[in-house]
Each structure stands twice: as C-alpha cells, then as structure tokens.
Amino acid sequence: AQSVTQLGSHVSVSEGALVLLRCNYSSSVPPYLFWYVQYPNQGLQLLLKYTSAATLVKGINGFEAEFKKSETSFHLTKPSAHMSDAAEYFCAVSEVIKAAGNKLTFGGGTRVLVKP
C-alpha cells in the first residue's frame, strides 16, 4: 500500500523567506506524486506533479519540488513567501488502477502561516 507523510502540521514563515514543506512517500512501484493547495472554504488546486520525467518539477505560483528516490522524498519549496501563500498544503501519491481511476492518498497536510 502507498502512503505519504508530511512532516510538520504547521509551518510559520516570514514574508519573503523560504518556504519548505516536507513530504516522504512509501510506494512499491515508481510513484506519481502531487502537491495540492487548499485555501479556506475552497477545494484543492494542483500546484505541481511528478510523473517520472524531470526530478525537479516547477509548478504554479513560484513553487517547485524535487523528487529524490534515494530519500523517498518530494519536498516543496518556494524561495520567497508571499502573504497569499497562507493555506493548507497536501502532498499526495497516486495509485493508478487500470480502467478504474487515479486513486490519490493524501498526507496529513501542512498549514502555512505567513507573517508580515
């Protein structure tokens, strides 16, 4: 079975500082990995995805993530935090079930607080 662990349920950063959100996965097959963001009272928005191409993946809003197979990690970073980055972030691993859909397993989430 696949699983995802996000280290740190809350992260507080100053505006302009580096944002680093940690994600480790467990998968018996080469994984598809995703980062989603959820703003209050909204659904989840895809930030970026890893699908076995380049190990450094660039996403929307200045975020990027690096896939490290040796560390089973897929950490999310942004060089300079903006107030609008305050949200909940979810890392997810995908189990593709042929002809049955893309079954996502989410980590517990990390809430990001941005201080002025």
Add this chain to the structure above:
Amino acid sequence: DTEVTQTPKHLVMGMTNKKSLKCEQHMGHRAMYWYKQKAKKPPELMFVYSYEKLSINESVPSRFSPECPNSSLLNLHLHALQPEDSALYLCASSQDDNSPLHFGNGTRLTVT
C-alpha cells in the same frame, strides 16, 4: 475559477431528510470522484466512476449512494445521515487513469 462545479455550496439537513449533491464538469474527463473531508483532515476517497461505471467504493455506508447519469455529471444521494457525516464533500475529475485530479470547491454539509 474551478472547472468542476458543485452545488449546493452549503447544505443543512436533518437525519430523516433525503438530499442530493451535484457535480458537473465539461472538460471531457472520463473519471469522476467523491471525497469526504473532515475539518483539519485530508480528503478521503469515497467513490470513483470510470467511464460512467462505478469502479471503486471505499466501503462507504449505504446511506451514501452515488450516481453517474452521464460523463459530465456525478451525483451523491444522501439519506438517513448521521451528525458525524457533517463534512466538506469534494468532487473531482481526471482526464484518464494517469492524470491529475481537478477538484471542485465542495459542498459543506451539516447534519442536524
């Protein structure tokens, strides 16, 4: 703006009521999903429809009944719910088995 539309945005229902949640997408996606999200928790998969057929049911109680009338629509029929079923119900779609999920903004359900 999300391309997956869910109605209603909010729903309050009693334990004896029957109600339905609706989800619509016009992206030509072939898989559609229902997720349940409790406060401060990640979404949990409930059902998956692939090519309009129910392909995954994550042992969801029968008081939740999904329906996929066509490739663009997904419903979730609710009957005899319990207060602990109060949550944000998220619909999602994906182009195919390998594609990322696109989520709607959810229906916030309160069972009284």
